Amino acid sequence: MKKNRRAFIKLAALAAAGLAVAPKAMASGSAAPVKVNATAVHAEHWAMVIDTTKLHTEEEIGKLAKICHSIHNVPSIEGKQEVKWLWSDEYGHTFPEQENPHLAEEVHHRAYALLCNHCEQPSCVRVCPTKATFKRPDGIVAMDYHRCIGCRYCMAACPYGSRSFNWGEPRKNLDLSKLNPEFPTRMRGVVEKCNFCVERLAVGKEPACVEASHGAIVFGDLSNPDSEIRKVLREKFTIRRKPSAGTEPSVYYII
């Protein structure tokens, strides 16, 4: 009797151990190894410097926006339901806290390129209930459109208006013959925004706006003191948008 019970307990322990391992073993049936693309470019903290002495007209910024929007299949809608990843605005709207009545006229007349700032402390990420918006280890604030439930908390939380909601069917406002077949569209009811061209970084390319900017936008690793971007930041005076919001934007502007 005693012996039997012992054997039983031993067996039970074995079975329990087996149970603990089993789900993993079953899952690993498909979990072949994955890794980062060999051609991908890496950074600990991607950031951007926009030289507003070089890039400051609506037309120039509009050109970049057009490229960005066409490769990412961003629908063009006029008015309040507008969807935008890259756009431009005037000084007062861009830097409301750094406004003063005697600012150089010329600075006031520039247009400023705006996009998601890929903040270090992104308020959009903090409020998202589904983790559809999240911060990657390389600093990029990304969207997983599969998870977005369209609650728009993130839009309320972003101090920069960097996010757009798809009120209608986005494909209705796209020229379907000019779609970029390599990149998805979005569905109705999700929030979208600039993704710092993660899909291009993954194959070793710079973001599309950087490439098209003729040197007016510098992109690189903020945590590497030897990087081009850090050199620019050391040499030029730069400001970021709405410092009081405390989100620590990763987009810097040379004024």
Place this chain on the structure above:
Amino acid sequence: MKMQNGFPIVAGLVIFIGLLCAPFVMGKVVTHEYKAPEIKMPVGEKECIESKEFMREQHMQLLNQWRDWALRDGKRTYTNHAGKEFTISLQNTCMKCHNNKADFCDKCHTDAGVSPYCWDCHVQPEGLK
């Protein structure tokens, strides 16, 4: 005790049970055996990224994992069980081979009555109209 109205009751019961079973009986006789839909394989391609059996049973789990690996983990290269590498992308890897959604994906999905919402966002190889 003698059963009153015995015949009508029994007859009624027989008819009732008969009607009750009719769908099963008829179903067996009338319907045809389920046949797997004939899907068109990609021309000139012999192997998928994993075995046929694996893909048949687990392509949905794999796609789920691919999504998370690429999007959330930033890992976009998949090494299959045979050691061959593939770029993780529904649109640019799967659909470049299976370049006809209607003849491949839709066939089984329609039969199985599932309508995955992949195509709400991902662009099918035929393009959108």
